[in-house]
Amino acid sequence: RDEMLIVDLDNGKFIEIPSHGSIIPLPYRKQLIKKLQNLVRSHSEDAVFETSVANIFVKLLYRLIGSYYHHIRPENNRFDPASFLADLPSFIQPFAEKLTEAQSWSCFL
Numbered sequence: 001r002d003e004m005l006i007v008d009l010d011n012g013k014f015i016e017i018p019s020h021g022s023i024i025p026l027p028y029r030k031q032l033i034k035k036l037q038n039l040v041r042s043h044s045e046d047a048v049f050e051t052s053v054a055n056i057f058v059k060l061l062y063r064l065i066g067s068y069y070h071h072i073r074p075e076n077n078r079f080d081p082a083s084f085l086a087d088l089p090s091f092i093q094p095f096a097e098k099l100t101e102a103q104s105w106s107c108f109l
């Protein structure tokens with residue numbers, strides 16, 4: 001539960017942020033909030049809305065960690081988390097480190 005973010009899309013704000021603060025880097029968090037607020041203002045609650053929300057998060061993840069595939073070793077097709085984290089800007093590393101430790105990351109790879 002410590003790592004869960006709850007977003008109120010109707011009001012365009014985070015309801016619950018981990019006690020240590022958001023792990024999403026500040027510039028990306030501000031963009032995320034702005035895009036979600038704009039989406040709420042321009043869409044009703046339907047399948048297009050839900051797809052649009054998903055697209056916003058997918059694009060955010062791509063911008064944050066989209067280079068992961070450059071760190072899959074061709075000789076054994078294994079992901080090298082150390083080189084991946086080292087190549088990221090320092091302000092993205094805490095987010096990426098938490099993500100790569102998550103069970104969902106190994107399922108993604």
